[in-house]
Amino acid sequence: MTDMDQFKRTYFEECGELLGDVESTLSEMRDAGATADGLNAVFRGVHTIKGGGGAFGFEDLVTFAHGYETLLDMLRDGRVDCTTEIVDLLLRANDIVAGLVGAAESGESLGEDYGADIKSKIEAAISGDAPSDAAASQVDVPQNASSADDGGIKTYIVEFIPNLDLLQNASEPLLLIRQLGSLGEIVSEVIADKVPSLDELNPEEVFLTWRFILKSDCSEEEIREVFEFVEDDCVLKISVDSEVVPEAAEDSEPEAVESTPAADVEPKVAQVKTAPPAGQAPTKAPAVSSMRVDLDKVDRMVNMVGELVITQAMIQEQLRNSTVEMSAELERGLEDLTHHTRELQESVMAIRAQPVKSVFARMPRLVRELSETLEKEVKIVTSGEDTEVDKTVVEQLGDPLMHMIRNSVDHGIEMPDDREAAGKPREGTVHLSAEHRSGRIVISIQDDGAGINRERVLGKAREKGLIGKNDVLSDEEIDNLIFHPGFSTAQTVSNVSGRGVGMDVVKQNIRNMGGRINIDNEPGQGTKFSLSLPLTLAVLDGMVIGVGEEIYILPLTNIIETLRPVEKDVNALVGCFDVLSIRGEYVPILYVRDVFGIKNAKQDITKSLVVLVETEDSKKIGLVVDEMLGQSQVVIKSLEANYQAIHGVSGATILGSGRVALILDVIGLSDLIGSQSDQKNLEKLVVTKSKSNDDIVAEDRTQVV
Amino acid sequence: MESVAEKVESGSSDDGEIHDSETLQFITFRVGEEEYGVDIMSVLEIKGWSETTRLPNSPEYMKGVINLRGVIVPIFDLRLRFSMGDTEVTKTHVVVIVSIEGRDVGILVDAVSDILTIYEHDIRPIPDVDESSRSEFLKGLVTVNERMVSLLDIEKLFHVGELENIEGIE
Numbered sequence: 001m002t003d004m005d006q007f008k009r010t011y012f013e014e015c016g017e018l019l020g021d022v023e024s025t026l027s028e029m030r031d032a033g034a035t036a037d038g039l040n041a042v043f044r045g046v047h048t049i050k051g052g053g054g055a056f057g058f059e060d061l062v063t064f065a066h067g068y069e070t071l072l073d074m075l076r077d078g079r080v081d082c083t084t085e086i087v088d089l090l091l092r093a094n095d096i097v098a099g100l101v102g103a104a105e106s107g108e109s110l111g112e113d114y115g116a117d118i119k120s121k122i123e124a125a126i127s128g129d130a131p132s133d134a135a136a137s138q139v140d141v142p143q144n145a146s147s148a149d150d151g152g153i154k155t156y157i158v159e160f161i162p163n164l165d166l167l168q169n170a171s172e173p174l175l176l177i178r179q180l181g182s183l184g185e186i187v188s189e190v191i192a193d194k195v196p197s198l199d200e201l202n203p204e205e206v207f208l209t210w211r212f213i214l215k216s217d218c219s220e221e222e223i224r225e226v227f228e229f230v231e232d233d234c235v236l237k238i239s240v241d242s243e244v245v246p247e248a249a250e251d252s253e254p255e256a257v258e259s260t261p262a263a264d265v266e267p268k269v270a271q272v273k274t275a276p277p278a279g280q281a282p283t284k285a286p287a288v289s290s291m292r293v294d295l296d297k298v299d300r301m302v303n304m305v306g307e308l309v310i311t312q313a314m315i316q317e318q319l320r321n322s323t324v325e326m327s328a329e330l331e332r333g334l335e336d337l338t339h340h341t342r343e344l345q346e347s348v349m350a351i352r353a354q355p356v357k358s359v360f361a362r363m364p365r366l367v368r369e370l371s372e373t374l375e376k377e378v379k380i381v382t383s384g385e386d387t388e389v390d391k392t393v394v395e396q397l398g399d400p401l402m403h404m405i406r407n408s409v410d411h412g413i414e415m416p417d418d419r420e421a422a423g424k425p426r427e428g429t430v431h432l433s434a435e436h437r438s439g440r441i442v443i444s445i446q447d448d449g450a451g452i453n454r455e456r457v458l459g460k461a462r463e464k465g466l467i468g469k470n471d472v473l474s475d476e477e478i479d480n481l482i483f484h485p486g487f488s489t490a491q492t493v494s495n496v497s498g499r500g501v502g503m504d505v506v507k508q509n510i511r512n513m514g515g516r517i518n519i520d521n522e523p524g525q526g527t528k529f530s531l532s533l534p535l536t537l538a539v540l541d542g543m544v545i546g547v548g549e550e551i552y553i554l555p556l557t558n559i560i561e562t563l564r565p566v567e568k569d570v571n572a573l574v575g576c577f578d579v580l581s582i583r584g585e586y587v588p589i590l591y592v593r594d595v596f597g598i599k600n601a602k603q604d605i606t607k608s609l610v611v612l613v614e615t616e617d618s619k620k621i622g623l624v625v626d627e628m629l630g631q632s633q634v635v636i637k638s639l640e641a642n643y644q645a646i647h648g649v650s651g652a653t654i655l656g657s658g659r660v661a662l663i664l665d666v667i668g669l670s671d672l673i674g675s676q677s678d679q680k681n682l683e684k685l686v687v688t689k690s691k692s693n694d695d696i697v698a699e700d701r702t703q704v705v
Numbered sequence: 706m707e708s709v710a711e712k713v714e715s716g717s718s719d720d721g722e723i724h725d726s727e728t729l730q731f732i733t734f735r736v737g738e739e740e741y742g743v744d745i746m747s748v749l750e751i752k753g754w755s756e757t758t759r760l761p762n763s764p765e766y767m768k769g770v771i772n773l774r775g776v777i778v779p780i781f782d783l784r785l786r787f788s789m790g791d792t793e794v795t796k797t798h799v800v801v802i803v804s805i806e807g808r809d810v811g812i813l814v815d816a817v818s819d820i821l822t823i824y825e826h827d828i829r830p831i832p833d834v835d836e837s838s839r840s841e842f843l844k845g846l847v848t849v850n851e852r853m854v855s856l857l858d859i860e861k862l863f864h865v866g867e868l869e870n871i872e873g874i875e
Contacts, residue, residue: 303775596761643777648761652758652777662758
């Protein structure tokens with residue numbers, strides 16, 4: 001990879017972040033009104049994107065961003081009023097910038113007129129009010145001179161000594177000078193004694209330094225703020241001069257520096273030859289609150305900590321099993337080690353944890369685009385975007401969420417007129433929220449649309465042969481049909497959704513992450529999808545279970561309860577599988593020893609344990625195992641990296657003994673039951689027995705968990 | 706039959722071709738009475754047998770997985786792979802860890818014998834008539850000290866497609 005590619009990659013990464021920040025700032029402004037800070041933040045973001053874009057020669061991006069930036073600048077100055085329409089326009093403009101950045105990254109062309117309508121709206125907004133863009137850019141540096149005769153006016157001497165590489169960081173001295181000029185009356189001097197001869201001159205480096213005499217009532221802080229962005233790229237000296245030092249070169253044209261630095265500046269060199277004393281008055285370094293680290297490095301650390309956890313468990317186990325008596329010191333040391341390892345692991349996982357904001361921030365744009373295409377009025381409200389979850393989860397969350405939002409806007413929210421007729425506000429709302437709940441992250445997507453039309457879903461399912469003609473399904477079962485592969489209820493197939501891919505893929509994605517998805521459907525009122533996901537895909541809290549000589553890990557989140565069955569509760573269903581009656585419910589049971597072909601396992605079910613586990617759709621199955629060995633946090637390892645996926649096994653881990661144990665995949669296992677018999681029979685089986693039997697049955701059971 | 710290995714060591718040649726030919730190195734190991742070789746470049750390490758964790762519903766020659774410094778590595782029994790019966794594993798058995806197309810897998814063998822340096826042109830093709838399906842997993846045959854060494858084509862033996870087909874085999 002060349003340096004240039006490296007820079008580009010960093011630039012695009014940065015753009016992604018900036019766009020997200022701008023987006024959320026604008027969204028806030030849309031709801032709470034514009035603030036100077038907000039506008040400044042947006043301006044800075046757009047400016048940085050434009051600057052980088054210019055450095056890499058992304059013409060379209062720069063042209064568009066320039067207009068956008070001009071409008072923002074005028075908003076900051078109050079030359080254009082910041083109305084809701086304008087904020088909406090800014091949001092749309094931001095989408096276009098995002099599109100252009102995306103196009104620049106992938107190298108594809110979006111066509112000449114991409115964003116042209118927005119661009120013309122921006123131009124209209126600019127020219128509609130105060131001075132035109134052209135006029136604005138011609139504003140002279142000492143423009144505000146007239147208003148400078150107030151009391152409290154101080155004379156500042158500002159020395160601006162840029163580092164050689166200032167331009168490479170996409171900072172433009174002219175803009176800074178102009179901004180400085182807006183603070184008061186300014187006289188600028190250019191010190192060009194460091195400019196080398198033409199053949200030595202590198203046009204990408206800055207050899208000029210500036211000295212300004214600024215008469216203004218502003219504070220030193222405000223001057224520093226002007227140079228905020230270049231703080232690290234220059235030396236800035238500000239002093240207050242009591243006596244006025246006038247007459248120096250005016251009308252300097254630093255803007256020419258970029259192209260032909262030497263030529264234009266030459267005449268003034270003689271006049272001001274005050275070489276700045278070097279190495280003095282360093283600018284205050286900004287407090288470092290975050291740093292960028294290569295993800296590979298973090299991953300390596302996560303892996304190593306995983307190994308450490310295993311090694312620690314191993315040492316502990318070895319010592320416990322050894323005949324050597326442990327001294328108190330050793331015991332304490334071991335305890336400390338356990339404690340520290342756990343803490344280390346948590347902190348490392350915390351490094352990888354990210355707020356879901358990065359994913360959530362992409363959704364408003366999607367909703368805007370969708371509602372425009374579909375001619376609906378939809379707003380999106382997000383909450384809990386600071387909820388943190390492991391980076392791997394965040395990464396894999398994007399696609400499913402996008403599908404679901406698309407689904408909500410397309411299928412959930414009705415047309416504005418229909419909504420009005422139904423007594424709802426014309427504008428539909430999609431509420432996207434995230435929260436931590438019992439060691440998992442729960443993300444819900446709630447719309448106030450029409451809800452799932454069960455009649456239509458049922459009809460469609462019959463028509464497509466997904467269910468039998470005379471099958472009777474519960475409401476919940478009907479709702480869940482939308483996750484069926486090849487199912488789509490859209491009356492017309494739009495290009496937004498309704499191609500029959502989507503919800504089943506969503507379910508698959510969520511499943512692969514060890515998550516569950518739930519639908520809460522209230523016809524006429526809306527639909528709520530809840531995703532429950534593990535906080536990390538790297539570690540898992542599991543129950544260690546034994547079957548024969550094998551040891552397996554069962555994810556704790558799947559387990560409902562464990563019980564020792566009595567003989568009369570276990571019934572064979574001819575030709576299918578055994579069922580266990582639990583509090584009036586018949587639950588299919590699966591003998592782990594049989595499906596995994598384990599020898600030496602207990603054959604007598606009354607001596608075995610049944611672990612009742614729950615799959616998604618709240619289906620329950622009982623797993624018959626020999627014993628429970630305890631609870632443990634395990635590091636998840638992939639089987640697929642060197643081998644292949646195994647049905648009923650989601651991964652592997654390494655036990656304290658150094659041996660490998662497989663992690664059971666409850667959903668995969670429940671499919672194994674399904675394959676043994678007709679799936680539909682299974683669903684019918686979960687019949688509720690009469691309540692009177694309950695108490696008798698419950699008494700016979702020893703509850704372990 | 707002449708010994709190729711001796712020829713290489715002495716550097717003598719009664720065959721002009723040798724100078725144009727590249728030398729190759731193989732690690733050879735024993736499975737029962739037979740000797741096999743794998744390209745030394747694909748061998749990551751050789752380690753003693755350690756207890757594996759069996760994977761359910763896998764072919765018999767798939768011995769299970771082991772923990773190799775935190776990485777889960779599957780172990781294949783070469784004897785079973787070639788239908789020569791089950792290996793009664795003891796502590797003296799050896800696992801050769803090889804890297805195939807980015808995957809690390811272990812091959813269970815009886816013992817590692819030698820490092821073999823041969824010329825490419827000394828590799829003899831597999832005779833057309835071969836009663837076992839083994840031949841398709843072999844690159845060729847060489848003769849060393851009057852013993853025949855079969856050179857394994859591990860890419861084919863544990864090809865990704867092969868791994869994927871395992872479910873069909875059971």
